Amino acid sequence: MSSLLRLKQQELNNISIAIDAMGGDKAPKITIRGANLAAKYTKGKVKFLLFGDEAKLKPLLEKCNYLKDCHELIHTPDKITSDDKPSAAMRNRNSSMALAINAVKDKAAIAAISAGNTGALMAISTLALRTLEGISRPALGSVLPSQLKPVVMLDLGANLNSTAQNLYEFAVMGDAFAKVLLGYPKPTIGLLNIGTEEIKGGDEIKAAAELIKANPHLTYKQFVEGNQISQGIVDVVVADGFSGNVALKTAEGTAKLISGFIRKEFKRSFFMKIAALLAYNSMRRLKRKMDPRYYNGAMMLGLNGIVVKSHGGTDKVGFAHAVATAILLANRDINSAIKQELVK
């Protein structure tokens, strides 16, 4: 079930969330429309704090009926662009991104969502919210499709290198993420490696396996190879940020390669056009199953506050899913779940 549909079933009361309305390739149009779609599912019970340029947001808001009575516009002319270096972005304290994250810090909002520059979001969030006690580095975690059921993968690129301790902490956070967001009671955990045998991989990954095994809250299963992510043989795939990012993007690229080929073939001949008509529902199901919009929303795990990163190029449906993911994670208190699993 998608985050938006899960959201419908939640008890929501007096919640405020912060939206960086200016972040992303098609902001603020997509962010406002996405927030409006999320507001439809929350039925006015969630207040949307919209950070951005008033002159640009006001005309867009006029067409957004669901947001009408449940938003507050906080004007700021400053924004972070996709080219800004994280170090420069951190110095701009009046950007829509920084103000949205500050709202989480000040407890004015239970979560912040941004489709902007990932490096800047990571830097600003870490500076403002600090890492949870027992977590040395934050990680980017998200949900991916698999043959069996959705799987959680992290880190998707917040870090370049990871020590055994980092990987272990990612496992704790991924475990809590799978329990809270997907409702898996006892998620199985795997470490992304270049072979499944225990002798494979470097020292850090082998030591990480031992640390995970030693934590009674966690269910360590095995090393997993790239092709096993989509087989769903574990519920949580733990990776260093570099190879996790490569795996995520390679999966996206391969899915696009195949879907592009199918689209082309379906237009190729008269017979294929008929086949396309007959296969319409099936292809829609396939699209639905693989659609990155329904998996949109990666959490900056490990901070004192919830920050969700939306894909920069998504549309309103994708952005609404990121918003829904943030609300679900906050409402079900992911950070308490993480703290409980950190064995001292």
Added chain:
Amino acid sequence: MSSLLRLKQQELNNISIAIDAMGGDKAPKITIRGANLAAKYTKGKVKFLLFGDEAKLKPLLEKCNYLKDCHELIHTPDKITSDDKPSAAMRNRNSSMALAINAVKDKAAIAAISAGNTGALMAISTLALRTLEGISRPALGSVLPSQLKPVVMLDLGANLNSTAQNLYEFAVMGDAFAKVLLGYPKPTIGLLNIGTEEIKGGDEIKAAAELIKANPHLTYKQFVEGNQISQGIVDVVVADGFSGNVALKTAEGTAKLISGFIRKEFKRSFFMKIAALLAYNSMRRLKRKMDPRYYNGAMMLGLNGIVVKSHGGTDKVGFAHAVATAILLANRDINSAIKQELVK
């Protein structure tokens, strides 16, 4: 064009190649049948040295007409299994794998092909053949499908970590591989990274980009992200062995996830069965385009001799492609091409 078809156009004279007949999940059945299929395309001009257990190979050879007059069976009862550690495998000097590689060392064969244990093959090959002058570490390189045309990727898992110098040498070897095997006159080169901007990634990868740019034989293009591999925006993707392996296997896994879904959908209803009939040719084209068998055969680049690794679970068509790839690489002298591009 696949390696087998390219093979047909080659001038082949008095060539011998060495086959580890006992390596792979379905050896020796698949290796012998695969060699027989390759023999069909080489029309008796290539001699196949088959290393393995005579008692097992003889009955299989009786059914292999194309191999009949162009093979030599070299009996050895020893073989390397998939569970053998590389260090143990190296000590067995009478394994079919070691003897096949020794045939290359002794110039009795121009190349060796094995579908056996990758770690063992790498260790035995490196010990027997040693690295080329100017190459500090061998790398595993292969061809992958993309939207535009096939691309070369390396290292696919021979190494765990890579320095800037290693990555640079991989670029030289990948460039020669693309020129020799695919006939690309001036392959463009990209480094696999977590972002395309020049500030992205660690120090080693940034330094590698500078080294590649400084070599006049190479055409450096940019950092590439995982999703850009299958877009074909560069001809050669250079990666450290860990993330290269993850990318390769993740792409395979995603392709399987989607094709499994399509297969299931095509059996779902009466309409879908008709759609499947109408779409038969298209789906065959898709399968053909993505079929890992036609890309089978990864070279252990950087050694004084040609060793090609076949996927362990492939069938005779896949194994024949690995054999054809080895013959093409040897016949067109990939190692001289590499040496020419290594600027002192």
